[in-house]
Amino acid sequence: xxxxxxxxxxxPLAGPVVAAAVLLCExxxxxxxxxxxxxxxxxxxxxxx
Numbered sequence: 903x904x905x906x907x908x909x910x911x912x913x914p915l916a917g918p919v920v921a922a923a924v925l926l927c928e929x930x931x932x933x934x935x936x937x938x939x940x941x942x943x944x945x946x947x948x949x950x951x
Contacts, residue, residue: 905923
């Protein structure tokens with residue numbers, strides 16, 4: 903299993919923080935390595951999968 907965690911925000915002292923985690927089976931999702939390098943279209947396609 904592979905677990906990925908990410909957060910966004912400036913910390914609880916400066917404002918709200920949003921954190922998310924995902925658990926995938928070994929092998930993950932084909933074509934997904936770094937969401938920041940994906941086009942909006944490809945992110946949408948992977949979201950449906």
